[in-house]
Amino acid sequence: MNYKQAIIQSMDFLAKDKKTIFIGYNVKFGSQVYGTLKNVPKKQILETPCAENLMTGLAIGMALKEYKPVLIFERHDFMLNAADAIINHLSKIQELSKGQFNPKIIIRAIIGADKPFYPGIQHIQDFTDMFKNYCSFPVVRLNNVIDIIPNYKDAYRVNYPVMFIEERGMYENS
Secondary structure, X not given: OOHHHHHHHHHHHHHOOOOEEEEEOOOOOOOOXXXXXXXXXXXXXXEOOOOHHHHHHHHHHHHHOOOEEEEEEOOHHHHHHXXXXXXXXXXXXXXXXXXXXXXXXXXXXXXXXXXXXXXXXXXXXXXXXXXXXXXXXXXXXXXXXXXXXXXXXXXXXXXXXXXEEEEXXXXXXX
């Protein structure tokens, strides 16, 4: 099994739960996150405009209503627009609410690839360290194919947010 196949299998596993909603742009139409959501039922996919802070707020609200959002950012670069909601709200809501709320969200954060063509610096930046430093929840880089499926299954079972860092360049190179 290669990297992309492991991601697809993980998304298929998450989609078995009808309360799981996949949120982002280019998730229902276009590439469907580079083909990784190809088997997910369309009714579980929520296409949004390019409004990353809004997407994150939507995911938080849905998680508070017992949905299980999978929030997808095709590029790290655009996560800076969502950093306020991720760092100041999602990461702190359990503490701010004195444990009353702890939204369970899985974030897929994809680092862009520089091949087959160079898309420019704004599409290949990596903010993993920033999120690791400022988030109270796990930020896990998926470097090894054998770790992908177990990590997504573990994230499904826990009751707190988890961010996974995927590498777009590994989708075809593994």
